[in-house]
Amino acid sequence: MRTIRGPGLFLSQFIADAPPFNTLDGLAGWAAPLGAKGVQVPILDSRVFDIGLAATSDAYCDEVRGTLAHHGIEIAELASHRAGHLMAVHPGADLVADRFAPPELRGNPAGRRAWAERMLRLAAQASRRLGLSAHATFSGALLWPMFYPFPPYGDGLIADGFAELARRWRPVLDAFEEAGVDLCFELHPGEDLHDGASFERFLDAVGGHARAKILYDPSHMLLQQMDYAGFIDIYHARIGAFHVKDAEYRPSARSGVYGGFQPWLDRAGRFRSPGDGMIDFGVIFSKLAQYDYPGWAVLEWECVLKNSQDGAREGIAFIRDHIIRVTGRAFDANIGAAQDRAANAAILGIARDD
Numbered sequence: 001m002r003t004i005r006g007p008g009l010f011l012s013q014f015i016a017d018a019p020p021f022n023t024l025d026g027l028a029g030w031a032a033p034l035g036a037k038g039v040q041v042p043i044l045d046s047r048v049f050d051i052g053l054a055a056t057s058d059a060y061c062d063e064v065r066g067t068l069a070h071h072g073i074e075i076a077e078l079a080s081h082r083a084g085h086l087m088a089v090h091p092g093a094d095l096v097a098d099r100f101a102p103p104e105l106r107g108n109p110a111g112r113r114a115w116a117e118r119m120l121r122l123a124a125q126a127s128r129r130l131g132l133s134a135h136a137t138f139s140g141a142l143l144w145p146m147f148y149p150f151p152p153y154g155d156g157l158i159a160d161g162f163a164e165l166a167r168r169w170r171p172v173l174d175a176f177e178e179a180g181v182d183l184c185f186e187l188h189p190g191e192d193l194h195d196g197a198s199f200e201r202f203l204d205a206v207g208g209h210a211r212a213k214i215l216y217d218p219s220h221m222l223l224q225q226m227d228y229a230g231f232i233d234i235y236h237a238r239i240g241a242f243h244v245k246d247a248e249y250r251p252s253a254r255s256g257v258y259g260g261f262q263p264w265l266d267r268a269g270r271f272r273s274p275g276d277g278m279i280d281f282g283v284i285f286s287k288l289a290q291y292d293y294p295g296w297a298v299l300e301w302e303c304v305l306k307n308s309q310d311g312a313r314e315g316i317a318f319i320r321d322h323i324i325r326v327t328g329r330a331f332d333a334n335i336g337a338a339q340d341r342a343a344n345a346a347i348l349g350i351a352r353d354d
Contacts, residue, residue, distance in 0.1 A: 001292050001326040004285065007319035008038035008076040008298035010243065013308065015045055024048045024064065028071040035316045038076035039068070040136060040298045043123050044083065051078075051119065054126035061129045076296035077241055079136040080123050081186065086116035087168050088140025088192065113168070121175045128179035134240040134295055135176065136215050139165065139185050139193035139202070147194075148258075158201075165192055166205035169212075176211045184241040186215035195224060196235060203238075213240030217300065218279050219247035223269040225257060229283045236291035243300040244319050246277030264304045273303040273311040274318040281322050289324045297323060 009031050020026030024041070027048065031039060043051040053060040068074055082100040089097040089109065098106040105112045120137065127135050143161040146153065176183045185193045185202075193199050203212055216239045221228035232239065252268040254260065259267045274281065285297070299315040301308055330336075337343075345351065 001289055002294065003326050004242075004288060004293055004297050004323050005076070005295065006038065006297035006323055007036055007316045008040055008296040009034075009036045009312065009316060010040040010042075010079065010298050010300045011048065012040075012042045012079065012081075013301050014312065015042070015048055022047050025067050025070075028068050028073045031312070031316075032071040032073055034313050035320055036073060038074050038296050038298070040076045040079050040296075042079045042081070043119060043126070044080070049078075051122045051126055054129060055122040056125070058129055061126070065130070075130055075132060076298055077132055077134050077136050077184075078123050078127055078130075080120055081136065081138045083116040083119040083123075084137030084185075085140050085191065086112055087120070087172075088142045088165055089113075090142055090145050092145060093141070117168075117172060120172045124172075124175045124179040124181055124183075127176075127181040132181060134182045134184050134213065136184050136186060136241050138188060139169070139191045141190060141192050143192045144190055144194075161192070162201050162205045165202060169202075170206050170209070173206060173209045173211050177209075181211070182213040182240040183211050184213040184215040186217055186220075186241075186243065188217070188220050189224065194220070195226060196231060199235070199238075212238070214238045215241040215243060217243040217245055218281075218284060219243075219245040219271055219277070219302075222247045222249055222277075222279055223257060223271075225249065228279065229287060232284065232287040232291065236287070236293070239288070239291075239293060241295055242288065242293065242297050244274055244281070244297050244315065244322075245300045245302060246272040246274045246279050246281075248272055248277040270304045271302040273301065273306045274299065274315045276303065276306065281318075285322045285324055289326050 011027055014021055016022060020030045041049050043049060086097060086100055094109060101112040101115065105115055123135055142165060143158060173183055187194050187199060193202055199214060206212055214235055218228040221231060247269060249269040255262060255268055257269060264270050297319045299319055301311040301315055303311050
């Protein structure tokens with residue numbers, strides 16, 4: 001067993017135009033006194049992190065590591081959620097998804113997708129240069145609008161959708177294989193990979209690719225009314241990253257897991273800061289320790305009620321207090337006895353033949 005690394009902090013929700021939130025040095029200087037030991041860094045804000053330089057320059061990567069080390073922090077993972085989403089966009093969502101693309105590529109789905117793949121390939125190379133073992137992303141969504149079909153369309157459409165998703169991602173997975181980095185898909189409603197069943201189907205379509213892993217975020221599973229703890233028992237070998245994000249689901253007579261097109265504040269299920277929701281993180285941290293999870297516990301702050309600064313401070317402490325420093329010896333080791341077959345036979349009341 002190994003001790004989970006952390007606390008980590010996903011920077012995406014905290015980047016802003018004003019100091020200290022507009023540079024990596026400023027963000028690290030803010031996060032370190034809160035107790036953060038690592039940061040998950042999004043790749044698409046060059047003020048904070050230049051993915052092009054990181055993919056090609058060891059000197060720049062050394063500079064990034066030095067900037068963070070000055071504050072006692074290291075990089076947990078890089079994250080490319082926006083680029084990952086643009087790998088597969090249903091035509092009905094083109095105009096909305098365009099906001100994730102550079103302005104010159106908006107209205108150009110093919111160019112946008114090529115750009116997204118290029119960003120992911122750069123992320124693989126940057127992760128290698130930085131000595132990272134995992135990368136966080138989304139799968140994109142060709143099929144998500146069909147998640148609750150009526151009228152029925154037949155399984156052929158779903159099969160074709162997953163075949164196309166695999167065709168787009170297989171070269172990227174191979175690039176991450178070459179870099180020696182796991183590509184961890186955050187299972188998230190709104191993406192084609194949103195639960196265990198959809199991940200399994202994708203995994204089959206990419207031939208069980210060794211680098212296809214899961215970013216485990218129990219909040220999305222609670223809001224889908226899944227067994228988020230049992231999920232770890234089934235998929236622990238494929239879990240390569242971990243977001244600590246809480247949620248609550250309070251049954252309503254007006255709406256259910258789909259939310260009724262309501263704002264987050266009014267939904268039956270909504271995200272909360274760690275410790276304020278309904279997720280049993282004691283069980284989660286125990287299971288991840290049991291299964292020798294090799295990575296970081298990273299706070300992703302998304303709460304419909306709490307101030308983000310309070311959420312960051314409390315969430316980092318929450319992770320620190322939940323990390324289990326695993327034991328190096330069995331608790332009953334000092335009362336055990338060496339193997340003695342004669343004694344065993346006597347204890348069991350059986351005769352030995354030898």
